[in-house]
Structures are given as C-alpha cells and as structure tokens.
C-alpha cells in the first residue's frame with residue numbers, strides 16, 4: 282500500500298460522507314462499509330477521522346483485519362516505517378526456521394547432539410499454544426523437514442482457509458477446490474500412516490522428499506490444518522480419505538489400487554469409510570450390512586444401511602464393512618463399493634457439530650460389486666477394521682490436541698485484552714487456574730501422542746495393532762476429555778462471546794459444538810478406556826507380566 286497520509290489528512294474525513302479511521306498506523310476508508318458493519322455505523326462514526334486502534338482490537342481478532350484489509354485499506358500514515366503488506370512479510374521471515382536438517386534417530390549416536398539441536402522459534406510463542414518444539418525446546422522427534430512442512434502448510438491455511446472457515450461452516454460446505462489443493466500439494470498421499478505413496482502418484486510434497494517422509498510429517502499436516510478450529514473443515518479434508526483410504530492402499534488388490542489410486546491421491550475422486558450402522562456402532566462385530574456372493578462367484582450383491590458416514594455425500598468410493606458369513610467378527614469382509622455401481626443413495630444428516638464434514642446416511646440396495654473390489658480376504662475384514670482403527674484414532678488425537686491448544690490460545694489472547702472489575706482477565710488468579718489446568722492436560726496428551734507416533738513408526742502394522750491398540754485407545758480418551766475440558770473452560774473465559782456464533786468467540790463456540798464428534802466416533806470414551814486396560818493387560822501377560 283504505497284499511499285501515505287498525515288494524521289491531519291485523516292482528520293479531514295470525519296463525516297458519514299467520507300469516513301476514514303486509523304488502525305495500527307494504517308488508514309481505512311469505511312464510508313461504504315459503515316452501513317454493513319455488524320457492530321453498527323454509529324460506533325464507527327464516533328471514531329471517524331481518528332486513530333481507532335484501541336477500540337478496534339477491543340472488539341475484533343486479527344482475522345477480521347486480514348479479511349477486510351484488501352478492500353478497505355487505502356494507505357498508511359506517513360510516520361509508519363513500513364506499509365502493511367511488507368510488515369506481513371517481515372513477520373513471516375521471523376517465523377522462518379533456519380537450522381540444518383536433523384535425523385530422527387532411536388538410539389543416541391555420536392552426532393546426537395547435532396541431531397537434537399533445537400529449531401528456531403516459530404509462531405506467536407504463547408507458551409503451550411503450539412507444540413514445544415515450535416518454541417525452541419528440544420525434541421527427539423521433529424527435525425528441519427518437519428519445520429519446513431509446518432511453514433508450508435501454515436502459509437496455505439492462513440491464506441486459503443482461516444479467512445473463510447466461519448462462512449464455510451455456516452454454509453455447511455467447503456469448496457471442492459480446497460480438497461483438490463490437498464491432492465495437488467501432495468498432502469493426500471502423505472496421510473496414509475507414515476509411508477509416502479510415491480509409487481501411486483507422481484506428486485510429492487514441495488519441501489519433503491518422499492524418502493524422508495515419516496508419520497510425524499502426517500502429524501504436522503493434520504495439526505496445522507486443525508489450527509483453523511473447525512472439526513467440520515478438518516473432517517471434510519481428511520475425515521473420509523484418512524480413514525477410508527488406508528485399508529484400500531494397505532490391503533486392496535494391486536489392479537484396484539492402480540485403477541483408482543491415482544485419482545484419489547490427486548484429489549479428483551473422494552473416498553469414505555462406511556462401517557457404523559443405525560444399530561451397530563462401536564461394537565463392530567454385530568454389523569449387519571450383507572454382501573452375498575452371486576452363483577457365478579464374480580460379484581457380491583450388497584444390501585444394508587450405514588449411518589454417520591463422514592464425507593459420504595461427497596464420496597465416489599465407500600470402503601465398506603459387510604457381512605459375508607454368519608458368526609460375529611469372523612464373518613465380516615471389507616469391500617470397496619463404487620457409486621457408479623448403482624444402488625447407492627446418500628443423504629446428508631443434520632448433526633450437532635462438524636457441520637461441513639458431510640455426515641451421511643447411506644443405503645445400499647442390490648449393489649452389484651465385482652469380487653476384485655474385496656479389500657483383504659473374505660471373512661477376514663475384522664482384522665482390517667482393527668488395524669485401521671489405530672490410524673483413525675491417532676488422527677483424532679492429533680486433532681483433539683490441537684483443538685485444545687486453539688481453545689487455550691484464544692483464551693490467553695482474550696484474557697490479555699478483556700478487562701473486568703478494573704483488571705485484565707489474566708490478572709485474575711481464577712482465570713490463570715483455568716489456563717493452567719488446560720495447559721497441563723494439553724502437554725500430557727501431546728507427549729503421549731508423540732510417543733505413540735514414534736512407536737507406530739518403529740512397529741509393523743500387526744505388532745502395532747496388538748501392542749498399541751490399548752494405549753492408542755487410552756490416548757484417544759485422554760485427548761477427547763482434554764478437548765472437552767478446554768472447550769468448556771475457554772467458553773467460560775469468553776462468556777457470552779462463546780455463546781453466540783461468529784465474532785471473537787467463533788472458534789471456541791464451534792469447537793464446543795464439535796466435542797461429541799470426537800468423544801463418540803472412532804470408539805466412545807467409555808469403550809476406549811475399558812479397552813485400554815483390557816488390551817494392555819493381555820499384551821503384558823504375553824510379555825511375561827508378574828502379578
């Protein structure tokens with residue numbers, strides 16, 4: 282913005298016919314905007330021709346300024362050192378990590394000192410609002426490639442997602458182009474639990490070569506997208522692919538993967554996971570959607586219903602749990618059903634939270650599915666479902682930890698500007714106590730998450746299913762209860778602002794509504810906690826536990 286004005290120039294525009302204000306040494310022309318200002322025009326007219334920075338920051342977040350800057354800013358004060366766009370560049374530069382690439386290493390090596398060097402500080406540096414490795418604390422897991430990816434994803438999220446997330450959630454739909462960008466930027470191929478599938482796609486992520494890809498990179502993508510504070514948006518982008526894709530890519534026949542894999546990883550086609558039914562949720566052994574083999578043995582005929590299926594309305598493919606034989610968990614199979622097969626109907630469901638995720642009721646009526654679409658072996662689908670649960674739950678944990686941080690971060694920022702009884706909120710011990718309880722749970726959940734990611738990287742899928750199933754279930758419950766706690770406490774700190782939708786409390790209000798979407802699906806808290814102990818005892822019995 283090259284135009285420069287003096288304070289006196291601005292003071293000359295204090296009427297309703299020409300209404301200028303100053304915010305942080307930038308000049309805004311609000312003449313046309315005053316009639317649409319959600320806070321009312323009178324309040325703007327009272328500060329017309331003046332520096333309104335203090336009043337502006339009292340009522341708005343940075344997101345508002347970013348969103349309207351392009352259309353309303355006409356210049357800057359002649360006393361300002363640099364104009365607004367350059368200032369943004371400057372702060373981005375501060376966030377650039379410059380340390381050398383390290384390597385993730387299990388055992389201490391001779392150059393361990395160098396590998397575990399701290400990375401440069403990144404982000405706003407509010408303690409506990411970002412993972413500690415962002416704030417120049419040591420980490421055994423994250424190196425420069427993770428830092429580079431973090432920067433890449435954050436820049437994309439800040440530019441394309443943050444300014445629009447409120448509107449998209451209210452519209453209950455994310456533009457298709459955002460999902461397409463997930464493919465174009467190479468992110469989808471990296472969301473499959475560690476190994477980057479460059480064998481199926483020609484794409485790669487700009488700043489991380491496929492051979493350097495690990496599970497922590499997937500954590501970074503999911504975590505950074507989750508900063509938007511919308512479970513609906515995160516599930517729209519990864520809630521179908523991230524759980525419907527892995528069974529196909531891990532257990533599908535090579536011809537099937539070759540046929541549909543590239544379109545999926547490019548973001549041209551969409552997939553979802555269809556397990557839960559109106560009458561069977563966490564107890565998957567009781568699923569009833571049936572798939573009968575035709576007499577010639579070439580097709581399955583599928584009939585049944587699936588409920589609460591994330592992304593179902595958008596999906597071209599359904600990774601579906603079907604009953605192929607009697608006998609509880611031993612009669613289940615996984616089948617890739619294609620919308621094109623015919624007989625597939627999808628209806629969007631109205632839910633409490635995750636509005637833009639496309640929660641769906643699916644019916645299959647005499648759908649004719651070629652046997653080549655079987656994922657894994659017939660009647661052995663239970664194992665596929667169970668191994669997939671680990672990855673699904675890890676995704677949930679990553680999101681819940683970040684959502685908890687978002688609630689905490691929003692609270693810290695708000696507590697530093699809101700004044701009650703003559704003091705800023707942050708000066709009230711009762712508010713600091715709330716923040717402390719949020720922070721301790723966030724950091725405990727995050728530490729457990731990182732440890733489990735590392736274990737997943739070191740173990741094979743089967744070992745991880747047996748050995749980590751319990752711990753991951755426990756960590757899921759830990760993270761969802763943390764999210765619920767943080768959403769509640771943040772709501773109390775924001776007061777009325779978190780009760781109405783939009784505005785400064787928008788993220789907190791939305792995440793509070795999203796809580797149940799995390800605490801129930803993927804295994805409810807009650808089942809997760811019980812499983813965590815049952816499974817751990819079983820595993821440790823096998824390891825030689827002495828009682």
Ligand code: HEM
Pocket residue numbers: 302304309311318319320321324325328333336337340341342345346349353783784785
């Ligand atoms: C660049 C100038 C401005 C823009 C683009 C702007 C934009 C907005 C927007 C989009 C909202 C809706 C709430 C939200 O999403 O946060 C809002 C609300 C509001 N604005 Fe502004 N505004 C500006 C300047 C100001 C100024 C200078 C004042 C005070 C003197 C003010 C006072 C308010 C108030 C009181 C609300 C209602 C807050 C609430 O609902 O709690 N605005 N503004």
